[in-house]
Amino acid sequence: MDKWIKNNTASKLIALAVSILLWAIVHMDSGVPTPPTTVYDTRIIEGIMIQPQGFDDSEYALTGIDNDRANIEVRGKKSNIMFLTNEYKVRLDLSSVKGPGTHTLPLAASVPNGVELISMEPSTVTVTVEERVSESVTVSIGTKGEPAENYRAGTPVLIDPRQVTVTLPESSMERLGQVKGNVELNGAKENITEKRVKLVAYDKEGVVMEDAVIEPAAVAVEVPIEPAFVTLPLEIRYSGRLPEGLVLSKVDQKVKEVKLFGSPEALAGAETYMEAEFNLAEVGSSGTTVLTTDLTPPEGFEKIEPSSVSIEVTAVSHGERVVSGIPITLNGVPAGLEGTITDPKEQSIALTLTGAPDLLNSLDPADIGVEASAAGLKAGIHEIPLQITLPNFINRVDRERIMVKVELKDKSTPTITDPDKQTDKNNDKDKPDSPGTGTGNDQGESQTPPPEGEDPTEPGGSGDGATDPPGDGEGTGSGTPNQ
Structure with a gap:
């Protein structure tokens, strides 16, 4: 036993066993965890956009850069370098650039806290700077x-200004094509006025020049918005014959206007009204009848709206009435002359009229126009046909011409009361050649009679929109009937 204890090797083994036992006892009793080891990693972040800063673009333009992106290598905790990509920045400081030319400048990287920048590629870039030039350009x-x-x-139409100033890098100015603004119409029905329009510069290929500075940047514009049609009043004409013994007493016209569509040239030359013709032969008996007719656009027009129209006509048995005391109006007396109606002396006439009984009963002499025109005549006594205008749906029974005698004389000459009895014993050459004629070279002047079959007492058919009396029955007038 003493011998084993005195052995050096045995002592070492005993000491090692005791040490291990003590270490185990200490760690089992303390309960303190062992801190983990920190793990660092590296990462290469590619394609970071280079951000120019500090550049004075009022006089100069950055027209070129040899690299617009950079790659960086960073080191740090894996959680930091993997999930903070948006915080990596690469900046280019241009504040030291004071003139045009080519410049090589360093890049500066910005990384998140806890991340170390290892390297950057490229670390410098070469930029091209040009001077800005300005030019006055007409706006389109x-x-x-x-x-x-x-x-x-x-x-x-540009209100103002018609020209603007465009500023571009010197090398880009020669590519400038036009400066233009566009007005949005957006279903407009009225003129667009005082519209502010943003201007854009385009090169000669029609591509937008993003680096152009335009002053002013917007202009005021007006755009006329015009109808592609013209609106015309619709007037009615009649053809055909009503049944024997019937006359019109009422016409109900619902559509009173039409629209013609066409080119600006066609619209400019449009007539003042459109006509619709209705056939009275389609009326079979007394009472109310609906008549329909198609409308055709005039030559040069694309279409007409509506393309057809209808009216309601009321036919009744005719009546007759004599209207007396209708005044005669003398017009068209030449300058320097004065005129007097000498026959009939009462300067009025009576007419036998036919039409619907209710219309005849409400008729007044003032509703009938009777005129004698002295236009173009010279001094003397003339027989002049009367021009008679009747209300709608009223006609004359007797269609013979009615003549009146009119005396025209110089305002300083005494009135001749009866030229047939006047004699001049001192000078036979002044005696009229025949009764009812003028004197001297103006003997026998009167208006040229109308062609055969035309009644001068009923221009336009004896009243707009009138129908003929029974026995004739043909509508001869045109116009908008009484409603």
């Missing part, structure tokens, strides 16, 4: 979209 204005249906846009 166009339109986008369409106006409302059946409307057209006219030529846009």
Whole structure:
């Protein structure tokens, strides 16, 4: 035993066993965990956009950079370098650039806290700087979209200014094509006024020049919006014959206007009204009948709206009435002359009229126009046919011409009361050649009679929209009937 204890090797083994036992006892009793070891990693972040800063672009333009992106290598905790990508920045400081030319400048990287920048590629870039130049350019204005249906846009008009200043890098100015603004029409029905339009510079290929500075950047524009149609009143004509013994007493016209569509040239030359013709032969008996007719656009027009129209006509048995005391109006007396109606002396006439009984009963002499025209006549006594205008749906029974005698004389000459009895014993050459004629070279002047079959007492058919009396029955007038 003493011998084993005195052995050096045995002592070492005993000491090792005791040490291990003590270490185990200490760690089992303390309960303190061992701290983990920190793990660092590296990462290469590619394609970071280079951000220029500090550049004075009022006089100069950055027209070129040999690299617009950079790659960086960073080191740090894996959680930091993997999930903070948006916080990596690469900046280019241009504040030291004071003139045009080519410049090589360093890049600066910005990384999140806890991340170490290891390297950056490239670390420098070469930039090209040009001086900005300005030029005065005439503005062009166009339109986008369409106006409302059946409307057209006219030529846009610039209110002011007509020219603007465009500033571009010197090398880009020669590529400038135009400066243009577009007005949005957006279904417009009325003129577009005082519209502010943003201007854009385009190169000669029609590509937008993003680096152009335009002053002013917007202009005021007006665009006329015009209808692609013209609105005309619709007037009625009649053809055909009513049944024997019937006359019109009422016409109900619902559509009173039409629209003609066509080119601006066609619209400018449009007539003042449109006519619709209705056939009275379609009326079979007394009472109310609906008549319909198609409308055709005149030559040069694209279409007409509506394309057909209808009216309601009321036919009744005719009546007759004599209207007396209808005044005669003398007009068209030449300058320097004065005129007097000498026959009939009462300067009025009586007419036998036919039409619907209710219309005849309400008729007044003042409703009938009777005129004698002295236009173009010279001094003397003349027989002049009367021009008679009747209300709608009223006609004369007797259609013979009615003549009146009119004396025209110089305002300083005494009135001749009866030229047939006047004699001049001192000078036979002044005696009229025949009764009812003028004197001297003006003997026998009167208006030329109308062609055979035309009644001068009923221009336009004895009243707009009138129908003929029974026994004739043919509508001869045109116009808008009484409603």
